[in-house]
Amino acid sequence: MRSIREVILALFLLISTLTYAGKLETVTTHSAAMNKDIKAMVITPDAYDTSKEYPVVYLLHGHSGNYTEWPKRAPQLLELADTYQMIFVSPDGNYNSWYFDSEIKPESQYETYVAEELVVWIDKTYNTIKDRTGRAITGLSMGGHGALYLAFKHQDVFGAVGSMSGGVDITPFPNNWEISEYLGTYAAHQERWEANSVINMTSLLTPNALQLIISCGTADFFYDANVKLHNKLEYMNIPHRFLTTPGGHTWDVWRDAIKYHLLFFDAYFKP
Template identity: 55%
Template sequence: MNKDIKAVVIKPDHYSAGKKLPVLYLLHGFSGAYSDWILKVPAIKGLSDQYNMLIVCPDGAFAGWYFDSPMSKEWQFETYVGVELVNWVDKHYATIQNRAGRAITGLSMGGHGAFYLAFKHLDTFGAVGSMSGAVDIRPLSDAFGIEQVLGKYSEHPDRWEKNTVINMVYLIKPNSLDITFDCGYDDFLYPVNQALHQELLLRKIPHDYTVRPGGHSWEYWANSINYQVLFFSDFFNKKGK
């Protein structure tokens, strides 16, 4: 996109250039920014220390949706987060530079983004999560800025169908990706998360799926991230042996 984009990089207490660590990429939601997680859930700094992993919070713009837009070169966030940022982090920090040392998750728009990037970049990410994820973008066609990235649904339905997470499950095979996702029962995105759960069951793709009380809120995500990071730590430890 030919511009500088900020990101947050959280290093654990025991970070040193001599020991390579796993990385969790943590995505923000619609109308957010790279600083959302660190400002609204500062406890993630403690999770980095506790589990001895780097946490990287990219910027996906106000409504970038982590796509490479076919309409504008200003919206190329799949390439930025899924390729360029990963390469930059590996170059500048002591990281495990393969999919066994990388996981990605996010909230809402970022939950969509995490699944989207992991499904399309299986050689980059070994584990994926989502919190209150917009895992089917089609019901959101009249809002949330997606049409500026993909075009209007009424004019380009093929783009929307091809790029919605629930239609991309065919890209993965059972046990090719460690998957965890959750959603609050009172969340407006609960039905699409339930549908994704059923689709994964139908295809016999192992995954952890959790429904808790709660809505589309930072209170919910601040709680959820604790369980997600535990899941990714287990993945890293399992792959590291």
């Protein structure tokens, strides 16, 4: 049976943990491009100060996920927001949008939403560093593809980018994850599929234009594609960090990876 002293100590530790964790809230944003409201989760540091400007990290969920996925599956983000004094934003990507602006599905314009509309809304609503030097984006699986895709195309918006187990080459998967709903079938639109695969978008990069970190588990079905992207970036002399760990396409891998991504982003935000 616990002594009174032990109970008091346990309560003190619990209160201390709760006191120095970030604050989580659900927000509703509006996309003019899609004419609809979209939810996101925002984590701010516990001691959020309206007289201070904070860097922002956008966290993209994977296929079949939603805006609650990151805070729910990686609750350590509440502490990490406080540790690094960052704001985290986890938007909804409509579970399978792949963060494209779809040519055949006008109701799915998630490139415009995340890279333009959401960023503007966050900068108006919170005290942020309103510049690419204060913005990073990362994600897992579909969101890893999305983060690289958006950052490569919007280097004026994001200064640092990461990908965890990212689907960096979608062309080997013509029948998977409803991608054809947004790009058309691979058979009929092979050029469109290739143009929207991150591994074919490296021509948009110049050395040190983006701070770049890529991670993937060695047992992941996207591992080979990530290795190919890494090799291509090396060949092009594009500096980047490439991390591999044991494990597959799982949250155990991503919960670990996010720590390294945030450490990498913190170094970028505080050169």
